[in-house]
Amino acid sequence: MSLLQEEREIIVRNEYADNFDFAEIEEFVKNASKNLFISHTFKNSKKMLVQPRGGFPTYKKQFALNEFFVNANVDVLPLTIDSNTRLNDYAMSKKMLRLSEENDVDMLNGYPLVNHGYRTTRKMITHFDKPVSLRHGTPDARLLIETAIASGIFEIEGGPITYLLPYSKNFPLDKAFLYWKYVERICANYSKLNEPINRESFGPLTATLVPPCVTIVIQLLEMLLSLEEGVKSFSVSFSQSGSVNQDIVTSAVLKKMARYYAEQINCGDADIHLVYHQWMGAFPSNKDYSESLINTATVIASLVGADKIITKTRDEAFGIPTKEANAKTVANTQYTLRILNGLPNIVDKEEEEILEAEVKSIMEAVLNDSADTLWRKVFNSIKNGIIDVPFSPHIINNNEVVTVRDANKNIRIIKRGKLPISDRCFEYEKSKCDLNKDATSIVNDIIHDIGIMQ
Amino acid sequence: MKKNLLVDIGSTYFKVCDGEDIQQHFRDFNKDIFDDLKYKCADIIEKYKKEEVFICSSANGGLSTLIIGITNSFSLKYATNIAFNSGINIIDTVLYQNIKNSSIPSDLIDVVIITGGIDSVSDIFNEDLFTYLEQVNYSNIVYVGNENDAKFLSQNIKNLVVLPNIITNKLQVNENELKEYLTNLYQADIEGKEDIKHLYNITSNQIYSTPYIVNRTLPLINNMFKVADPFILVDIGGATTDIHYSTTLVNDNMVKNNEYDRLVFKKLGVYKSKESLIYAAKNNEFVYELLAHMNVTENIFQEDSDKALRTLMKLAIFLVLYKVSEAHPLYVHLKLDLLKSIVLTGGITKVLKQEEAEDIVGFFYKKILNTTIKPNIVLDSNYEIWTLGITQ
Secondary structure, three states: OOHHHHHHHHHOOOOOOOOOOHHHHHHHHHHOOHHHOHHHHHHHOOOOEEEOOOOOOOHHHHHHHHHHHHHOOOOOEEEEOOHHHHOOOHHHHHHHHHHHHHHOOOOOOOOOHHHHOHHHHHHHHHHHOOOEEEEOOOOOOHHHHHHHHHHOOOEEEOOOOOOOOOOOOOOOHHHHHHHHHHHHHHHHHHHOOOOOOEEEOOOOOOOOOOOHHHHHHHHHHHHHHHHOOOOOEEEEEEEOOOOHHHHHHHHHHHHHHHHHHHHHOOOOOOEEEEEEEOOOOOOOOOHHHHHHHHHHHHHHHHHHOOOEEEOOOOOHHHOOOOHHHHHHHHHHHHHHHHHOOOOOOOOOHHHHHHHHHHHHHHHHHHHOOOOOOHHHHHHHHHHHOOOOOOOOOOOOOOOOOEEEEOOOOOEEEEEOOOOOOOHHHHHHHHHOOOOOOOHHHHHHHHHHHHOOOO | OOOOEEEEEOOOEEEEEEOOEEEEEEOOOOOOHHHHHHHHHHHHHOOOOHHHEEEEEOOOOOOEEEEEEOOOOOHHHHHHHHHHHOOOEEEEEEEHHHHHHOOOOOOOEEEEEEOOOOOOOOOOOOHHHHHHHHOOOEEEEEEOOOHHHHHHHHHHOOOEEEOOOOEOOOOOEOOHHHHHHHHHHHHHHHHHOHHHHHHHHOOOOOOEEHHHHHHHHHHHHHHOOOOOOOEEEEEEOOOOEEEEEEHHHOOOOOOOOOOEEEEEEOOOOOOOOHHHHHHHHHOOOOHHHHHHHOOOOHHHHHOOOHHHHHHHHHHHHHHHHHHOOOOOOOOOOOOHHHOOEEEEEEHHHHOOOHHHHHHHHHHHHHHOOOOOOOOEEEEOOOOOOHHHHOOO
């Protein structure tokens, strides 16, 4: 037995999980319908794929949600995992699942996949025969991902940085890297049996004034960490920033750099896709405005040439959206995409050149770290503040970078902390902002800019 | 063949790693450690130059420390963590607001650590500290708190060593300087001890404490064993029982260079601390069920046999897991339900078989955590884990 297999046997030994039959699971993946693989759908679809969010605790409600989505012409089904499972607290999720089933009240904010088990969940996944995207936010997702793939879920979101810095305060970052390394290896191994398992990074991060260079660097690094373990299909992503022009520039640089760095590590044969998230910040309480915001995001997704769009709903400001609201937004987004024709190809060379220079400077600093492995280079870079995510709650994050919006709503860096961007780039960033105001006014601007779409 | 000779001096055994071969010898307490080592391993030692010999030791009991801090969540916790990971044994901690009513340790304290506050605060300490310290019998004293109070404390405490604050302004831990200080103090302590200092006749390298070396080994453990993370390493020795644990198992607000922390249980050794181990066992509400499970009675505590020794080893495993479990809320709580592997090392590996270790861990998981699923047990049966970290 290989060392990895020995480790897997230990990982899946959990009283809340199914007894794993690895041989049967391998046989299942080998013979699984190609329609379950988003990597296959990416290759064969000529349109942007539409994927909502959503997860309910009980099997019955999750099944009903999927039925609604299929009727609304969804391309990719979501499976959002509850927060107890995200924290590996399967005992609590089991208890809350029982209460949800007995009382028909949702006691969890998602689907407790480990508790339901792969044998049960597989029935639902294969019934709908559409690719399913696993969305969770788990630093130690090893058991969850084993269960997901055994269930027929072949699109796994997350990564050691993007699922930690925005969500966690204390979880050790070095451990997150090692646990995600396990996930990548499992995905890479299963990819050899049928179509590739797709890995998707979570670009929105804290969704709060994150400068594009930081988003892009983190996307690139999670992609490289995944590809170096053998993953062959990867999606980089980012979310609507509030500036149409900045989104277009971000997309151009992200696509170009992803291809460039993949080739640098001899992984040019991997498929790389672009995913765009509709607005991830605070939503307006006026539902009509919310719909307008969602439609604008769909237009931008077309302008940036995304391969997939992840939708929001008009009910976003009021809690967990209903299945009806979710299905409505899928139908509306599909409609908007159908009528968007002949969009112009917008290029802003100066902005692209600045952003590319910033990304390259940070990447160079990360890759020049003296550690002997990529994950430790990245770990050191986060610890040293070379990578710094604004408003991250994690104690390891440097939290010295300060950003504000300029007159055109572009996110600009006005305090660079330890980000190794050149003086020329930094001066350019600052030159776009009015920094002659007093400190209180600038702080008020930042507070205003956080809630820009409200 | 390896280029180095590795030696671990324990309180009961010493272990010598010559190439791939590890020898273990019972200590002869009638002899000086150096003489004993030379007597038993002269032919091996002669093969190596002084710079090729690496030694670690827990035989002198390590340094003892008393920590005074102002909060349990930051200063005391940070200093405790640094001390444990430097291989130092903690005698007591004092919360500064309670210092007037705190008991005075009767033991001689090797080092007192004073800490508290971020650098922007000041005037934390007053006369109460000096009054308390006057009653403590200590050899060294170090201040690692806010920089504003350093001058005031230096003026009032003789021989105070001042080092940078262990708490940064972002409430992160800065461990390097204190760790280096404690490690050097350990070195000085060894040099001052007749028994150990002769070992410098055969090595030109620094002699570190064994727990410090084991802690450095943990990130490399997969080179030797298949261990799934998160894991704990339990080192059951003659004088103490140590737990080294993956930091994933605690809800912690510290960022450290090391992803593993250490706790030491001075009263859970099976030779030197045998009486206190039995005392702790007798005061545990589950221990009689455990003895019944092992098919022995409490009379075993009076016996001096292999069976009694095995029972003590099993008790040490149980008690140490119990102390860090939810069942013992007043102590450090490890999330044992997330645990994937337990590595057992130390003298225990010479006594217990794999199935005996599995049995006791199974009993603990069933009885305390109410589950039949237990972590993977790895027995470092050749007691060689320390060899991974010693030359790092």
